[in-house]
Amino acid sequence: MSITLEAVSIWEQGGVPVRLVYRGERWRPVDTPIPLTLEPETLPAAVTHPPAQQFGWRIRACSESDELVTLDIVRVDGGWVVDHLWS
Template sequence: MVIIDTAATVWWTAGVPVRLVWSGRRWRVTDTPTRLTVTRAELPTAITHAPERTVGWRFQATAEDGETLVVDIVPEGGGWGVARTWT
């Protein structure tokens, strides 16, 4: 795992990421993105379907040269940033 902290430009289709430009390279999302969510800890345990807040996305991304990474993106300022990558 590599910790990253850089801005990314993300394109969306139907509310999910489909491609990004990050670290000077173009990447396509090549799997089904997964929402990263949190649920408020102070909610009563009797709530069976507690509301979740999206705090990021995880997906596989493939560059034009074929390099593939798993990427976590998170909101950063008014846009998105790459928080972590795995090879």
């Protein structure tokens, strides 16, 4: 695992990533992307099902050169960056 903050461009269909450009190369998801979510840390005791807030995606993707990676991408300042990369 490596940690990086490289920019990535994504194209969505129905709110789900279907294509991305990372390190100047086109990539496509090979599985259904998984939403990355956070739940609030402090809530009233009466709240039994806290709302989850989506902040990114975990995507297993294949490049045009057949490289396969898993990326965690998160939204930063209106754009997307790779937060974690597994090769």
